[in-house]
Amino acid sequence: MIAIYARQSVERENSISCETQIEYGRSAIKPDERSQKVQTFVDNGFSGGNTNRDGFQKMMKMVRQGKVSKVIVYKLDRISRSLADFVNILQEFKEHNVEFVSSQESFDTSSPYGEMIVKILMVFAEFERTSIINRVTQAYAHRSEMGFYMGGRQPYGFELVPAVIHGIDTKKLEPIPSEIEQIRYIYEVYAQESVSLRRLLDILVAENKEPLNGSQWTTAKLSTLLKNPIYVKADSDVYDYFECHGVRMVTEPAQFTGTHGAQLYGRTKHKPDNPDWSDMKLVLMSHRGVINSDIWLKCQRKLEKNRQITNSYSNPTSWLAGKVVCEKCGHTMTTVKGKVNRNGEMRRYFNCTGKSHKKTCTGTKTTIYAKDLEEMLYDCIFEKLSDLKEVTRSSNSGDTAEINELKLKIKEIEKSEAQLMDSMLSGGFNSDMIAIANQKATHFKNDKLALYERIDALKAKDNETDIVINLSRSWKHADYGCKKDVAAILIDKIVISEDGSTKIIWNI
Ligand SMILES: [Zn+2]
Numbered sequence: 001m002i003a004i005y006a007r008q009s010v011e012r013e014n015s016i017s018c019e020t021q022i023e024y025g026r027s028a029i030k031p032d033e034r035s036q037k038v039q040t041f042v043d044n045g046f047s048g049g050n051t052n053r054d055g056f057q058k059m060m061k062m063v064r065q066g067k068v069s070k071v072i073v074y075k076l077d078r079i080s081r082s083l084a085d086f087v088n089i090l091q092e093f094k095e096h097n098v099e100f101v102s103s104q105e106s107f108d109t110s111s112p113y114g115e116m117i118v119k120i121l122m123v124f125a126e127f128e129r130t131s132i133i134n135r136v137t138q139a140y141a142h143r144s145e146m147g148f149y150m151g152g153r154q155p156y157g158f159e160l161v162p163a164v165i166h167g168i169d170t171k172k173l174e175p176i177p178s179e180i181e182q183i184r185y186i187y188e189v190y191a192q193e194s195v196s197l198r199r200l201l202d203i204l205v206a207e208n209k210e211p212l213n214g215s216q217w218t219t220a221k222l223s224t225l226l227k228n229p230i231y232v233k234a235d236s237d238v239y240d241y242f243e244c245h246g247v248r249m250v251t252e253p254a255q256f257t258g259t260h261g262a263q264l265y266g267r268t269k270h271k272p273d274n275p276d277w278s279d280m281k282l283v284l285m286s287h288r289g290v291i292n293s294d295i296w297l298k299c300q301r302k303l304e305k306n307r308q309i310t311n312s313y314s315n316p317t318s319w320l321a322g323k324v325v326c327e328k329c330g331h332t333m334t335t336v337k338g339k340v341n342r343n344g345e346m347r348r349y350f351n352c353t354g355k356s357h358k359k360t361c362t363g364t365k366t367t368i369y370a371k372d373l374e375e376m377l378y379d380c381i382f383e384k385l386s387d388l389k390e391v392t393r394s395s396n397s398g399d400t401a402e403i404n405e406l407k408l409k410i411k412e413i414e415k416s417e418a419q420l421m422d423s424m425l426s427g428g429f430n431s432d433m434i435a436i437a438n439q440k441a442t443h444f445k446n447d448k449l450a451l452y453e454r455i456d457a458l459k460a461k462d463n464e465t466d467i468v469i470n471l472s473r474s475w476k477h478a479d480y481g482c483k484k485d486v487a488a489i490l491i492d493k494i495v496i497s498e499d500g501s502t503k504i505i506w507n508i
Contacts, residue, residue, distance in 0.1 A: 002029060002036050002070045003059050007043040007078045018042045021074035028072050028103040036069070048077055051085050060089075063096050070099040155230045157183045158287070173230070173261070173287040180290050182209065183231060187291050190226060191298045197222055198317060205332050206357040216332065218322035220488055226303060229262040229282065232296040233289035238262065241297060242282045251284040261289040318348065318370040319483040320377060320494065327497040329354035329361035335370050347371065350496065366500035373494070373502070378483075380504060381490060403458050406451050 004025035006018040022040050029038070041059040051057070056079075062068050071093065073079060080086045093100050093109065100109040154160060157179040163172035190200050197219040204217050211217045232238055235258035243249055247264065262284050317335045324333040331354035338347045348370040354361030492505040 001062070001067050002033060002038045002072065003062070003068045004038060004040045004072045005042075005056065005059055005078060006040065006074065007046055007048065007053065007056070009046075009048060009077075016074065018044055021078070024074050024103040025072040028101055033070070048080055051080055051089070060092070063092065063098055066096055068096070068098050070101065072101045072103060074102070075104050076102050155228055156225055157231070157290070163286070173285065175287070175290060183225065184290060185209070186222065186225065187231070187295050187299055190222075190302065191295045197303075198321070201322065202334060202353070202357075205334070205353050208358075216322060216325075216493065218488065220322075220484070223303060226299045229264055229296075230285065231261060231289060231291045233258045233291065233293055234260055234262045234284060235293045237297060238293050241300065248281045250281050255284055258293060259288060261285045261287050318350075318374060319480055319487055320370070320374060320491075321484075323487060323491050323494050324350050324368075324373070325493045325495050326352035326354055326361060326363065327495045327503075328352070328363070331358070331361065333368070333496060338367075338369075362498075364496055364498055364500050368496055368500060374483075376502065377487070377491075377494070377504070381486060384490060384506065403455055406455050406458075410448065410451055 004022050006021035006025070008018050008021075009015045022042075025040075026038070029036075039062075041055040043053040043055040046053045046056075051060075059068070059071070063071070076086070079089055090100065090109070092098075102108075155173070157176055158173040159176055160171040161174045186200065186204070189195055189203060190197070195203070200222055201217055201219050204211075204222075209217075215221075229238065229242070234256050236253060236256050239249065239253050239256040242262075242264075251262075262282050264280055264282050321335060322332065325331070326333050329352060331352055333350040333352050334356075335348040336351045336356070338349050350368040350370060350373065352361050352363040355363035490507055492507045495503040495505065497503070
């Protein structure tokens with residue numbers, strides 16, 4: 001008996017009717033088969049997502065009873081959209097000596113070519129099972145070289161929008177005009193001779209410039225922002241700047257035309273006083289830069305000079321700077337120099353900027369000396385770090401295990417990928433097979449990218465917890481920069497009420 005199977009999909013409107021599919025099926029019957037009985041099996045309005053369909057199950061029952069010699073379909077996807085299901089069904093057909101023919105896709109399991117296709121489909125099914133892959137070999141490895149956004153924290157002033165670069169679906173940075181305007185302002189102000197990071201921060205607060213991402217301005221954040229080449233209109237001067245610092249240049253110098261932004265990536269061995277960029281790479285991005293290179297480079301020179309000053313002189317303000325907030329008005333409290341006392345000491349104290357700059361707040365009634373607040377926080381952080389140690393460690397090892405697992409999955413993908421390439425090279429693919437291959441490739445590629453993105457995210461998290469662990473050990477001997485870093489990670493803000501009492505809001 002010859003079985004003609006038809007399914008009208010629910011996936012697409014105006015899909016070809018079951019009647020028409022059966023017509024095509026009949027025309028695929030060979031002259032010498034015309035004496036055989038023909039039975040049709042129909043599923044109307046079913047999805048191809050699984051094989052739980054009445055008509056299909058009825059047909060399979062007859063296949064298992066050995067009553068069917070041949071199954072004809074209009075297209076392969078009528079059987080199943082799941083490759084794993086499809087391959088299983090093909091195997092069942094084979095066991096019961098059932099020939100399988102697609103009228104539209106020159107697919108016939110009785111021909112040697114059809115047999116080869118079955119083998120290739122099984123390779124694909126293997127990929128699907130291990131949740132994988134992509135015909136574009138090492139797409140991810142080349143991703144960076146082609147100006148893809150490498151993940152990590154999304155830089156201020158941009159949003160990620162889907163884009164197709166070099167035929168690969170990825171994400172592209174798209175400027176957010178209002179935020180870019182803010183960034184331009186920050187660069188312009190800092191590029192002025194007299195403006196330090198600290199002064200820049202005060203200016204932004206005083207002018208009530210809304211912090212980006214809803215968080216608070218800190219000098220650390222401003223410094224990170226100012227250092228980011230994502231904003232620069234990268235030209236040959238910018239190329240020279242990074243090359244001089246030992247950064248590996250991915251993009252050809254000729255392409256540094258002052259149009260596009262750039263991305264610095266790779267492992268940082270970034271000590272504040274001695275940046276080691278030898279493992280870093282710089283790649284030109286597809287988005288347009290927003291800061292002129294002369295201004296951007298001027299800011300870099302200032303930042304470098306600034307680093308040297310902070311390192312050679314002691315404590316310029318307070319390591320709690322940027323974290324202290326006035327409860328009454330919500331403004332940041334900054335340190336100001338106090339009068340010199342009888343012992344010849346000059347004591348800094350925290351003052352509400354709502355009071356000093358805007359005259360809209362009366363501030364605290366008691367004087368909040370920077371040294372007192374620092375001492376108090378020093379003890380609180382010490383306690384906090386001792387508590388955190390165990391928790392951080394255990395969650396950390398969990399991440400490592402997960403990263404390893406993800407890496408193994410990617411290894412599997414790469415193995416299957418090599419297998420696939422072999423199959424593709426050894427046998428011809430017709431256009432239908434290539435269509436299926438492409439469809440699968442998109443699917444698999446996304447899986448692999450997702451794995452890499454997950455690893456990146458875990459690693460980013462890992463780096464942060466690593467800092468905490470190391471600093472907790474050396475907290476007792478922590479220097480100014482170290483304290484500042486720990487405070488940046490641990491503390492969201494310190495709220496000072498009018499009567500001088502303190503409330504710490506922890507990040508962790
Ligand atoms: Zn205030």
